[in-house]
Amino acid sequence: MLPTPTLVLGDAHLGVASKDAERALLRLLRDVPSRARALIIMGDLFDFWFAWRSAMPRTGYRILAALADLRDAGIPVLWIGGNHDCWGGDALMAETGVEYTLHPWAGLIGPWRTELAHGDGLREVEDAPYRRLRRVLRHPLAIRAFGLLHPDLASRVALASSHTSRARRAGDEGRGLHAIATRALAQPEGPSLVIHGHSHVPMLCRAGYGWYANAGAWYLDQQYLLIEEDHISRRAWRDSGEDVVLDRGERPVAIAADPPLPRAVDP
Numbered sequence: 001m002l003p004t005p006t007l008v009l010g011d012a013h014l015g016v017a018s019k020d021a022e023r024a025l026l027r028l029l030r031d032v033p034s035r036a037r038a039l040i041i042m043g044d045l046f047d048f049w050f051a052w053r054s055a056m057p058r059t060g061y062r063i064l065a066a067l068a069d070l071r072d073a074g075i076p077v078l079w080i081g082g083n084h085d086c087w088g089g090d091a092l093m094a095e096t097g098v099e100y101t102l103h104p105w106a107g108l109i110g111p112w113r114t115e116l117a118h119g120d121g122l123r124e125v126e127d128a129p130y131r132r133l134r135r136v137l138r139h140p141l142a143i144r145a146f147g148l149l150h151p152d153l154a155s156r157v158a159l160a161s162s163h164t165s166r167a168r169r170a171g172d173e174g175r176g177l178h179a180i181a182t183r184a185l186a187q188p189e190g191p192s193l194v195i196h197g198h199s200h201v202p203m204l205c206r207a208g209y210g211w212y213a214n215a216g217a218w219y220l221d222q223q224y225l226l227i228e229e230d231h232i233s234r235r236a237w238r239d240s241g242e243d244v245v246l247d248r249g250e251r252p253v254a255i256a257a258d259p260p261l262p263r264a265v266d267p
Contacts, residue, residue, distance in 0.1 A: 002076060003037040004110030008225035010042035010197035010215035013084065014060035017047075017219035022060070024222050028237055029066040033073055036226065038109075041098075042197030042215060043082025043118035048155060051088030055151050056095075064096055071097035080105060082197060083120040086138060102138075106191070110229050112251060113210075115184060115191045119198030123176040168220060174201030181212040192252055193232065195225070204234040204247040211249045 012025055032039055046060055070077055077098040081089055089100040104117040121131045136142055149157070170176070181194035185208030192210035202216025202223045211232060215225045222237040223246070230251050236244040 001108040002040070002078065002110070004112075004227055004229050005036040006038040006040060006109050006227040007032055007036035008040045008042060008195060008213070008215050008227065009045075009218055010224075011044040011082070011200055011217035011219065012063075013044055013047040013217065013219045014063060015047035015057075021219045021222060022063070024237055024239070025218055026062055026066055027239065028224070029063065029070065031241070032070055033075060036075075038075060039067075039070060039077045040116065040195075041077070041079040042116065042195065043080050043120075044084040044197065045079070045082075046085045049085040049088055049092075050147070050151075050155075051091030052147055052151055056088070056091060057151070057155060064092075067098055068096040078105065078116075080116050080118050080197070082118040083134070109193070109227050112193045112227060112232075113191045114193045114195065114227075115181075116195050119177050119196035119214075122180050122196075126172075126176060168217075169201055170199035172199075174199040174203055174214060177214070178203065178205070178207070178212055182207040184208075185210045185212065193227070202234060202246075204232065204249055206249065210252055 009025075012021070014022055045063070046057070048059075049057060067077055077096070079092065079098045079100040081100060081102040086102055089102065092098060093100050104115065106115045108114065121134060177196045177199050181196065184190050184194055185192075188209060190209070193213065194210070195213045195215075197214065199214060200217035200220060201214060202221055203212065203214040204225070205212055213225050213232060213234065215234070216223045218224070224235055224237065226233050226235055232249050232251070233245050234247040236246055238244060
């Protein structure tokens with residue numbers, strides 16, 4: 001269970017994000033203790049991440065330090081791995097103290113019955129080729145072979161090969177992930193909130209018995225979600241600290257007393 005308020009970020013793609021976007025993210029992370037009691041990262045914080053035995057990318061090191069500071073301050077940080085930062089989660093946990101998982105997550109955020117998933121590979125037909133490729137890329141032998149490359153060469157190869165999957169917005173404008181979430185939210189005993197990343201399409205809309213949300217891509221929009229006890233909002237970051245509330249949804253009262261969902265297990 002995570003406490004409310006919980007702040008949710010998505011798809012910062014550090015390494016290709018502008019310096020302004022990275023600085024804004026650092027300022028927001030430093031301000032999290034005054035805004036929220038927990039933080040969720042919906043994947044692809046980095047455009048490329050890999051942990052060698054004795055080396056890690058320099059990209060975003062100040063962001064990692066800010067995450068470690070949040071954990072030192074007692075704020076839980078949940079990181080749902082994406083398709084760009086799916087290697088080296090053990091190192092991320094060891095260095096920052098965050099909880100990192102490549103699996104979907106299900107549980108309570110305050111009173112909200114919530115399901116979280118980055119979103120890569122969820123579409124049944126469109127993502128079938130990617131799911132086959134993902135099995136190869138995440139195979140232990142492939143990871144071990146990649147780790148033999150010099151970090152500078154490996155980083156160039158990875159960044160050059162990943163440009164298509166960081167397209168500015170999903171070609172379907174997020175409709176595929178929205179449909180998947182709607183099916184889950186249409187179950188009377190299902191979640192009251194489903195959150196994805198990956199599509200880079202910011203969204204907060206009523207679906208089924210609850211709400212579907214996507215924080216969008218920080219490197220494009222500087223938006224985030226804030227889950228509070230009785231409502232969820234989509235907000236635009238402003239350096240002044242007085243952020244703009246773009247959308248807001250009230251928690252459905254009918255599901256308030258439902259028991260917690262178990263953590264999802266990867267099939």
